[in-house]
Amino acid sequence: MTDQRTARGVSDRMAGAISQVAAAGALIVVFVVLSIVAPSFLTADNLFNLGSQTSVNAVMAVGVTLVIITGGIDLSVGSVAALSGVIGVMLMAEYGFDPTLAIIGGILVGAVAGLVNGLLVSVVGLPPFIATLGMLSVARGLVLIATGAVAVFGAPDSFRLLGQGVIGGFPIPVLLIVLVAVGGYVVLTRTKLGRYSYVMGSNMEAARLSGVPVRSYTTAVYVLSGALAGLGGMIAASRINSGQPNFGEGLELDVIAAVVIGGASLFGGRGTVLGSLIGAFLVAVIRNGAVQLNIGTFYQNVLIGVIIWIAVWWDRYQRRKLSGDTG
Template sequence: MNSEVTIANKPNKSEAVGKRRWKETAFRLFGRYGMLFILIALILVMSILSPTFFTSGNLLNIVRQMSIVGIVAIGVTMVIITTGIDLSSGSVIALVSVVVATFAHPDSYPLVVPIAVGLGIGLLTGVINGTIIAKGKIAPFIVTLGMMTGARGAALLFSDGRPIGNLSDSFKFIGQGAVFGIPLPIIIFALVGLVSYLLLTKTKFGKYVYAMGGNEQAARIAGIPVDRYKIMIYAYAGLLSSIAGIILTSRIASGQPTAGVMYELDAIAAAVIGGTSLSGGIGTIGGTIIGALIIGVMNNGLDLLNVSSYWQQILKGGIIVTAVFLDARKNRKS
């Protein structure tokens, strides 16, 4: 009799084990590719709700619109991986915008001059942020908040609070041109993403970024020059902000002292939605790009559906809070 009970129970146990393994596999896959699944689902839903959404022109427009925020978000991702934050991105974009526009008038300077000046400004602001944070041991939130205010003020002072127009055709090509039918901002976005991916995954720089985010004190003990690499990380974030500023200026054909407002928050949102942990040590370039595309698809789809921009802001805020909540739960379990 006992043997019959044992035999009857064996299939139940194996079935339970099979279900548990299936659930574990499903959770693992969703944890790794969840945002990609959400992006695909969002595209499908928007395609059903709006017949004009899933067209080549509109899809290219989505990526082109998000390329600027996406470039900033890639730099912000590296900063957040080290448990830092950068609130100055939008203001750096504005400062770069007005200065670059001054050097981009027709028949004034070669194209390389405004580009070099813009990149230099972004690099300098990043170095200043990183140096004060690393050497002064001041919280990144405070330092970058100060840079956010200072850079915005400098942009308004430099331009006297007015837009700077009359840009050369060669400069406007950066944001408005296309190569083989692909808008140039998308190509630049892809190149920035590729270079950043290789930096994070194939170089010593990337290994140190993750090590610093995992445990900064342990990284110091292991001999990693934390302060030097922290400056480099913020400098790279500033450089990417300047690239975004150059593209934006070229696209709107004027230097705007009010450019880049809220871009830093959109960049942080893209990074967090893409799986970058605010606790540090976790984050990928691919995830951030997907996060930026999720925001872009949502904004574009809701615009096509004539949903109020106020509701869009509320929805975006809810998505960010949900992403942070899920990240916090995951960190508590680990």
């Protein structure tokens, strides 16, 4: 039995690696094609904007990766990001908070939303889809209540540094991607939370019987996902120096697409930070290129949806092949 589990684990990792290589190959192809057909794509300004745009999705994708590895899902990240960004800007504009404290406050708002998600899943026993779908609605409603559906302005100019600043020639949002990615990698590969996440995603009942504190670790991954959604919301707010109540509508689609394209399995037990980053950049490049080619948002959404279909089908195909089920 142990040998079978080991062989399955090796095969699963190989399948994930193949998905990552395929996603990286697709990213290179799309990048090259856009460089040819859209002359403005390779300009310094556009590449800077691309990096800043990707930072929001990439940071959030790291948190969602942890959730998906456990076999869960987080549909609330877009609304939570909007709530965090709005509250963070309000702390500065209406209560005079220092930008650093306001950013921390926004992240904490996301973490609290993640805590609620985690408790609903691990303690109340709601399916992750239902728990986070409910939070999607609750967070969006709270944003509209807090703002009256009107954008919040008045943050100091120094707040722009988070989403627009540069250090040593590198955009701060890109540096944040690196920091969050390194942190996510360490969590997944060097901590009990990471190891147990894979175990829970592979077989939740076996993890429970093995003594894994499933409730605590399940809650923890949702808290991290919420906190990173909060950080993503603050980065987005910083880019336009305001809190936008309609920010993040449909953003969960792009984030989940990035994670799945990068080789994570919606059935749990598989996923990496590197793969999710590749997926995030691929989605961002596709959207950015579509804008360069004057392709509307509606068509972009159709394309991203089709990509999700293909990625999930590929995951199911690999699992059936590994299990010997060809039916």
